[in-house]
Amino acid sequence: MTTEHHFTRRDFFKLAGAGAALSAVSKVALAALPDIVSAEKANTQAPLHPATGRPYQPVVTLNGWSLPWRMKNGVKEFHLVAEPVVREIAPGMLAHLWGYNGQSPGPTIEVVEGDRVRIFVTNRLPEITSVHWHGQRLPNGMDGVSGLTQPAIPPGKTFVYEFEAKRAGTFMYHPHADEMTQLAMGLMGSWVTHPKNPKLMAVDRDFIFLLNAYDIEPGSYKPRVNTMLNFNLWTWNSRVFPGIDPLVVRKNDKVRIRIGNLTMTNHPIHLHGHEFQVAGTDGGWVQPSARWPEVTTDIGVGQMRAIEFVASELGDWAIHCHKSHHTMNAMGHQVPTLLVVKQDDLVDKMTNLVPDYMPMGETGMAEMTDMANMMDMPLPENTLPMMMGKGQYGDISMGGMFSTLKVRDGLAKNDYRDPGPYQHPAGTVAYEFNGKLPVANSQPAPKTTSAVEVQVRRPNGHDGHSH
Ligand SMILES: [Cu+2]
Numbered sequence: 191m192t193t194e195h196h197f198t199r200r201d202f203f204k205l206a207g208a209g210a211a212l213s214a215v216s217k218v219a220l221a222a223l224p225d226i227v228s229a230e231k232a233n234t235q236a237p238l239h240p241a242t243g244r245p246y247q248p249v250v251t252l253n254g255w256s257l258p259w260r261m262k263n264g265v266k267e268f269h270l271v272a273e274p275v276v277r278e279i280a281p282g283m284l285a286h287l288w289g290y291n292g293q294s295p296g297p298t299i300e301v302v303e304g305d306r307v308r309i310f311v312t313n314r315l316p317e318i319t320s321v322h323w324h325g326q327r328l329p330n331g332m333d334g335v336s337g338l339t340q341p342a343i344p345p346g347k348t349f350v351y352e353f354e355a356k357r358a359g360t361f362m363y364h365p366h367a368d369e370m371t372q373l374a375m376g377l378m379g380s381w382v383t384h385p386k387n388p389k390l391m392a393v394d395r396d397f398i399f400l401l402n403a404y405d406i407e408p409g410s411y412k413p414r415v416n417t418m419l420n421f422n423l424w425t426w427n428s429r430v431f432p433g434i435d436p437l438v439v440r441k442n443d444k445v446r447i448r449i450g451n452l453t454m455t456n457h458p459i460h461l462h463g464h465e466f467q468v469a470g471t472d473g474g475w476v477q478p479s480a481r482w483p484e485v486t487t488d489i490g491v492g493q494m495r496a497i498e499f500v501a502s503e504l505g506d507w508a509i510h511c512h513k514s515h516h517t518m519n520a521m522g523h524q525v526p527t528l529l530v531v532k533q534d535d536l537v538d539k540m541t542n543l544v545p546d547y548m549p550m551g552e553t554g555m556a557e558m559t560d561m562a563n564m565m566d567m568p569l570p571e572n573t574l575p576m577m578m579g580k581g582q583y584g585d586i587s588m589g590g591m592f593s594t595l596k597v598r599d600g601l602a603k604n605d606y607r608d609p610g611p612y613q614h615p616a617g618t619v620a621y622e623f624n625g626k627l628p629v630a631n632s633q634p635a636p637k638t639t640s641a642v643e644v645q646v647r648r649p650n651g652h653d654g655h656s657h
Contacts, residue, residue, distance in 0.1 A: 223310050223348065224260045224269040228292030232278045232428075234435040234606065244302040246384035247392060249448070250606060252399035252437070252593075253429045254380075257297035265306045265352075268299055270321065272343075272365070272377060273314035279423060280433025283574045285404065286411040287376035287428065288315060294376030294428045295400050296363070303358040303386040309351045311343060315372075318342035321351065322366040323381065325472045325494075328353035336367035343367075358385040359474050360448040360494050362400065374415040376402060376428050378452050391475060393498065394443035394603075399427045401489065401511075401591065403453040408520050409570030419454060424516040424590035431517070431592035432579035436608055437509065439501045440601045447509075450494035457516065460486040461497070461595065463507040470496030486512055501597045506581075506612040511591035519574045519589035582611040 229235070235255035237248035242261045249256070259266045275289035290296025301307050313319050320342050322334035332353045336342035343349045361381035365372040380398050385391055403421035405414040426434050439445050446469065449459060467481040472494050489495050510517050569575065579586035586592075598609050617628065 223312075224262075224267045226269050226271050226291065226312075227258050227297075228271075229255050229297065230292060232293065232433070236606065237604065238300065240300075243305065244384075244386065245388050246300070246302050247388060247396060248300055249298060249382050249396045249398045251298040251380065251427070252397055253427045253433070253435055254293065254295060254399070255297050256300050257291065262308075265308050266301055267308045267310070269310045269312070270296060270379075271312045271314055272319050272321075275376075277376065277428050278433065279404075279425065279428065280430050280574055280578075283572050284411060285376075285406055285413065285423075285428070287404075287413065288372060289376055289428075290379055294378070295402070296377075296379030298380040298382060298398060299363070300382045300384065301355045302384045303355060305355045305383075307353060307355050310348055311351065312348040313343040313345050315377075316345060317371075318344055318367050319365045319372060319377070320349075320367040321363050323351070323353075323361065323363050324492075325359065325361040326353065326381075326383075327356040334366050336365075355383045357474060358383050358391075360398065360450065360470055360472070360496055362450045362452060362494065364452060371415040373402075373452055374404070374413050374417065376404070376413070378402065380448070380450060382448070391469075392444075393446040395437075395439050395606075396446045396448070397437050398448040399450075401426060401449060401451040401453050401457050402428055403455075404428075406520065408573040411572060421453070422520040424453075424457075424511065424518075426591055426593065430519055430574065430590050431510075431588050432586070434593040436506075436594045436596045438596045438598070438601070438606045438608060440603075441501060441504055441597055441599045443501045444498065445501050445595075446496055446498045448494060448496045449489055451489045451491055454491060456488050456490045457591065458486045458488045458512040459495075459497075459509070459591075460512045461499070461507065461509045463503045463505060463595075463597075464499045464501065466497040466499035468495055469498040470494075501595070504597050504599065504612065505614075507595040507597065509593055509595050510588070515590075517577075517588045517590045517592045519576050519578070 232253050234250060234253050237250050238256040238258065239248055240246060243266060257268050257270070259268045261267070270290045272288065272290055275287055275292055275294050277285050277287045277289065277294045279285050287294040299309070309321070311321050318336065320334045320336040320340060323332070331339050332351050333339045334351070340349070361383065362378060363381055364378040378400060380400055382398060402425050404423040404425065405417035405421045406412065406423055407414065423430060437445075437447065448470070451457060465483040465485055466487075467483060468487055469476055469481060484497075487495050487497060574589065577585075577587040577589050579588050579592075596609055596612070601609065
């Protein structure tokens with residue numbers, strides 16, 4: 191994660207809000223349109239603090255970025271370009287997707303409740319498209335459903351969407367034209383409308399990402415677009431672990447994570463070490479009195495959830511989808527279950543036939559990580575191992591929808607750089623038992639009174655404690 195922006199521009203203008211290092215690529219054409227800003231890299235960009243317009247605390251898009259805008263006569267103008275992109279899914283694998291402004295997903299659009307917003311959408315895809323602003327209140331004709339509310343945007347054309355951002359919250363944008371193909375190709379992005387009052391719902395760190403999924407045959411680059419259920423890459427913002435950046439927070443920060451689901455199945459997202467509350471849905475903020483604690487929240491198809499918690503516990507805490515096949519990459523799907531099947535004889539026979547043959551899965555699948563990492567198992571080109579990732583204690587054996595929440599003391603306010611592995615205090619890591627506890631842990635437990643507190647149920651229904 192870096193603190194600078196990696197944008198390219200195809201036109202020259204003073205970038206609103208971004209303290210960015212930019213290189214002018216072309217000054218030609220599109221004079222009346224806001225300049226096209228593109229991202230080159232798939233790493234998390236520093237939050238885009240607003241230099242114009244109403245103030246707000248910007249979000250951090252996991253392995254993504256926010257789109258700069260220009261103010262024109264009081265209107266916030268953005269320029270989205272739907273186009274073929276090359277997205278790095280994780281180091282070692284590139285995917286040929288469709289996205290916006292150089293990446294899939296497209297950039298996050300951040301505005302403030304009450305803003306007048308104008309979005310120019312240029313179609314550089316080989317087919318028609320449109321943009322639906324999922325969850326927004328807007329004039330019907332701005333809703334982006336091609337055929338129903340507007341003619342589709344032909345290739346090579348630019349359409350204008352304009353509406354007031356009426357409701358604060360978390361939204362998504364995606365095509366409503368040949369939707370199955372275009373979502374399967376990664377055409378989507380996040381949208382945040384910040385509250386007009388920046389103190390309302392304020393948090394210290396505010397992360398956002400989309401759940402998405404691809405079906406990319408090992409050894410190839412392009413998603414199969416007719417897949418309905420059998421996706422083989424489960425991604426956050428079109429990245430898989432260990433390509434997903436950690437969510438870095440300061441101890442005792444109030445943290446929000448906004449997650450939208452544009453896959454074709456649900457994802458129970460599980461956070462370790464902390465309880466959180468579901469504070470927002472697609473429909474808006476959940477009243478504080480209606481929130482309840484969770485450690486896993488299921489995010490349905492087409493839904494978004496904003497979870498909030500205080501990051502009170504130091505460490506590197508896993509955060510992942512709890513469907514275990516969603517924390518694996520593509521290779522897993524063709525591997526038969528061989529647990530406790532003896533393969534000794536089989537290996538000799540197979541090696542005669544297939545020199546590269548290796549037995550897999552006899553004692554579980556964790557051994558797959560070693561094999562892949564040692565490259566003992568020949569992988570097709572442009573294909574990630576099924577499970578990967580190195581931690582300070584060895585293989586993490588994960589892929590797909592997995593990352594870490596890194597809680598640290600003493601980070602600077604806007605420092606999102608990976609602080610490295612957590613330095614555990616002495617005596618706080620699980621260890622091998624060698625017949626004797628270390629001195630520090632061998633003290634007898636503090637004596638507790640044997641009496642269990644007696645609960646008395648009073649006839650009026652209220653519980654009371656005996657004294
Ligand atoms: Cu999942």
